[in-house]
Amino acid sequence: MPITISEKTIKSDFIEKVKKLSGQNIHKCFQCGTCGGACPMSGQLATLPRKIMRMAQFGLENEVAESKTFWTCASCHSCSVTCPRGIDLAKVMEALRQLSLRKNVNYVEPSKLPSETVKEMPQIAMVSCFRKMTS
Amino acid sequence: MKISYYPGCTLKTKAKNLEDAALASMAALEVDFEELPRWNCCGAVHSLADDDLIHHVAPVRDLIRAMERGSDKVVTLCSMCYNTLARANLLMRDDEVKRKTINDFMDEEKDYHGEVEVVHFLNFLRDEVGWDKLRSKIKVPLEGLKLAPYYGCTLLRPKNVSIEPPGHPKIFREFLEVLGARVIDFAASTLCCGSYQILANPEAAETVAATILEGGINSGAEALVLSCPLCEFNLSKKQGDLLQKNMLSQEVPTYYFTQLLAIALGLGGEVCRFDLNDKISAELLKSKSLPSCDQAILT
Ligand code: SF4
Numbered sequence: 078m079p080i081t082i083s084e085k086t087i088k089s090d091f092i093e094k095v096k097k098l099s100g101q102n103i104h105k106c107f108q109c110g111t112c113g114g115a116c117p118m119s120g121q122l123a124t125l126p127r128k129i130m131r132m133a134q135f136g137l138e139n140e141v142a143e144s145k146t147f148w149t150c151a152s153c154h155s156c157s158v159t160c161p162r163g164i165d166l167a168k169v170m171e172a173l174r175q176l177s178l179r180k181n182v183n184y185v186e187p188s189k190l191p192s193e194t195v196k197e198m199p200q201i202a203m204v205s206c207f208r209k210m211t212s
Numbered sequence: 213m214k215i216s217y218y219p220g221c222t223l224k225t226k227a228k229n230l231e232d233a234a235l236a237s238m239a240a241l242e243v244d245f246e247e248l249p250r251w252n253c254c255g256a257v258h259s260l261a262d263d264d265l266i267h268h269v270a271p272v273r274d275l276i277r278a279m280e281r282g283s284d285k286v287v288t289l290c291s292m293c294y295n296t297l298a299r300a301n302l303l304m305r306d307d308e309v310k311r312k313t314i315n316d317f318m319d320e321e322k323d324y325h326g327e328v329e330v331v332h333f334l335n336f337l338r339d340e341v342g343w344d345k346l347r348s349k350i351k352v353p354l355e356g357l358k359l360a361p362y363y364g365c366t367l368l369r370p371k372n373v374s375i376e377p378p379g380h381p382k383i384f385r386e387f388l389e390v391l392g393a394r395v396i397d398f399a400a401s402t403l404c405c406g407s408y409q410i411l412a413n414p415e416a417a418e419t420v421a422a423t424i425l426e427g428g429i430n431s432g433a434e435a436l437v438l439s440c441p442l443c444e445f446n447l448s449k450k451q452g453d454l455l456q457k458n459m460l461s462q463e464v465p466t467y468y469f470t471q472l473l474a475i476a477l478g479l480g481g482e483v484c485r486f487d488l489n490d491k492i493s494a495e496l497l498k499s500k501s502l503p504s505c506d507q508a509i510l511t
């Protein structure tokens with residue numbers, strides 16, 4: 078699928094929102110891919126963190142949202158501690174999650190979880206998951 | 213010096229085996245710990261969005277409770293609680309603007325500026341008790357046990373709350389060596405266990421959990437040693453599913469580090485609540501003639 082980069086996407090307020098929410102200058106990313114190498118989820122990701130950074134730099138909000146990468150992120154901070162440009166990528170992933178969640182969409186619906194799952198899970202699993210995946 | 217102990221929610225239910233063994237060990241080491249008389253859930257994860265201050269209120273309240281008791285340290289056992297409390301503490305210490313907003317918001321609480329230090333129990337054992345004193349208290353050395361320490365994420369990342377200077381962590385190795393075990397380092401010891409993705413994207417979490425477990429046994433370890441109830445869930449409780457899906461070649465025993473401490477201190481199997489571990493974990497101890505749990509649970 079071709080990705081269209083236009084003046085409209087580059088000037089969209091998406092870039093500013095990501096920068097503000099994450100507190101990170103996403104334009105510092107020079108596409109080395111170290112983050113993806115460190116990411117435990119990279120085998121499950123159709124779009125690696127490096128690509129997400131590039132898309133974000135160009136303001137490609139829809140493409141980033143469709144990637145689902147930030148929903149698979151476990152906030153492990155492996156990328157953040159290895160990025161040679163000092164970008165805290167875990168914060169960028171959080172910003173992307175928040176931009177979706179703040180449209181009032183939950184990625185995980187607590188009320189729909191099977192009761193056996195709720196019963197067996199340690200509290201920290203549920204609390205952390207709901208914190209990351211519900212609005 | 214008064215030391216407060218912050219247990220966190222999971223240690224009062226699913227991870228009683230992490231807590232009970234620790235409390236018995238603290239008593240045996242004559243450490244004067246006191247559980248915070250009032251505490252709330254720390255929130256399990258640190259809020260990473262720059263404008264989200266409300267979620268820092270929960271951990272900061274816990275830190276204020278410790279400060280009110282005159283504690284200069286609050287000790288935690290659970291890796292996630294450690295991380296969340298330690299990060300909230302640094303935020304209150306270092307970020308003047310956010311600190312003011314949070315303190316103003318909690319108008320009925322005392323202002324907090326990061327007065328208390330958040331310490332993980334492993335660091336407490338090394339720095340306050342000391343390896344030499346601990347070694348002198350060992351009654352049942354874990355001889356013959358080949359153990360792989362698993363750090364996971366939250367004890368080591370991000371760098372500003374790492375329980376050791378970033379690089380090659382060795383505190384867990386030192387601890388297990390003091391207990392008399394043979395320590396096996398393995399590459400996946402700092403890989404993420406999948407964390408909360410076990411709920412949202414279970415396949416992704418299971419894949420990394422299997423990688424860690426296979427990494428441990430392929431390095432020659434007989435068991436993995438943990439400090440986090442979420443790691444324990446993904447790496448131990450989910451093993452049945454992993455075996456069924458052919459993602460794992462064999463069952464792998466796991467222990468909380470506090471259980472092994474209690475055993476080595478000669479406190480017996482009872483305080484360790486091995487009934488909450490997988491059966492194979494108790495069986496391995498038994499096969500090494502170490503205390504585990506009563507026969508009824510094993511058979
Ligand atoms: S490691 Fe840093 S600089 Fe390299 S691709 Fe990832 S975000 Fe960009």
Ligand code: SF4
Nearest residue numbers: 116150151153154156
């Ligand atoms: S924080 Fe998220 S994106 Fe970064 S390495 Fe961990 S799982 Fe991957």
